[in-house]
Amino acid sequence: MAMIAVLALLLDALIGWPDAVYRRIGHPVTWLGRLISALDRALNKGALRQAKGALTVALVVAAAAIPAALVQVWLGPWVAAVLAWPLVAARSLDQHLRAVARPLAAGDLPAARAATAMIVGRDVTRADAPALARASLESLAENASDGVIAPLVWAAIGGLPGIAAYKAINTMDSMIGHRTPRHEQFGMIAARLDDLVNLIPARLTAVLIALASGRRARGALRVAWRDAPAHRSPNAGWPEGAMAGALGCRLSGPRVYADRVAEEPWLNAGAPDPQAADLARGIALTRRAVALAGAALLAFALI
Structure with missing residues (x-):
């Protein structure tokens, strides 16, 4: 299974998901998105919305994982690795x-x-x-976990069905896992399940970011350990905290949305705001962290 993850990461790093392919057939995540949107329109109304949301989760995960499992059994791990390739988003990130x-x-x-x-x-x-550097670094750290490390972890655990199920859950969380009047009940199961499947990958991402930072590793881990529990997300604070500690800047804090100001606590409070150069450093740091993950998976596969 680990070799499926390694090959998917390698293909993504070399090719990504070409624009010509996207224009022609879309992307597996967009296919999932259409299914989620259809179920949202059909089921998210009337009574029993939480139960209907649970049914939506079951249907979407089954729609992703069952065909993936059949492909892996019938066509083998090499084909599974090729089909897992678009589900890793390192190059896109x-x-x-x-x-x-x-x-x-x-x-x-x-x-x-x-x-x-x-x-x-x-x-x-x-x-x-x-503020732009801070927002971008937070997105970089969080998506390094959700878009790269977590898919690799679930591919290593469950092969193509594992990564497909993960992407289904993560896509549902991004589409319906919101605390809004429309989705608070309907998307509750999707949001909680996303928290669960990212529990280990988020913390692993923090460790990888810290290790990739070299001499700042201990400080990065200290910031993540201290500040992540105060983050609004049970998982995102770990890679974001490690990124803040590794770069020696502060992240999170108050941010403006369309209709409100969210007073979020700071990660690495007391450190200076990031600057443009810190974003470039963060991108390079994330590349090293992903490379460490790939090397670890390759070693595990060979062993």
Whole structure:
């Protein structure tokens, strides 16, 4: 199973998901998204919304995992690795963050705001350079866990059905796992299940980020251990805290959404705000962390 994860990561690093392929057939996550949207429209109304949400979770996970399991049994691990490839998002994450880092380093705030708005949900229309760097680094750390390390972990555990089930759960959380009047009950099971399947990967991501930071590893782990429990998410605070400690800057804190200001606690409070150069350092740090994960998986597969 670990070799499936290694090969999927290698294919993603070399090729990514080409735009020409996306324009022609979309992406497995978009296919899942259409199914989730259809079930949301059909079931998220009337009474028993939490039960209907649980049914949605079961249907979406089954729709992802059962065909994946059949493919792996019938066609073998090499085909499974190729099909797992688009479910690892290391290259895409790197590209999206570099799209912010370039204009931010050049002082082009409008372009940096536009690129940041593509990867975060908060309002960045009036954000200054430190706020843009902070938002982007938080997205980088969280998505290093959700988009790269967690899929690799579940591929190593369960092969193609493992990574497919994980992506189904994670996509449901991003679409319906919100504390809004419409989704608070319907998306509750999806959100709780996403918390569960990311429990170990988020902490593993924090360790990998710390190890990749070299001499700052102990400080990175100390910040994550101390500050992650205060984060609004039971998981995201771990990689974000490690990133803050590794770079020697503060992350999280108050942020503006469309209709409110969220007074979030700081990670690594007392440290300075990140600057444009810190975003570039964070991207390089994440690359090293992912490389460490790949090396560990390869060693495990060979053993």
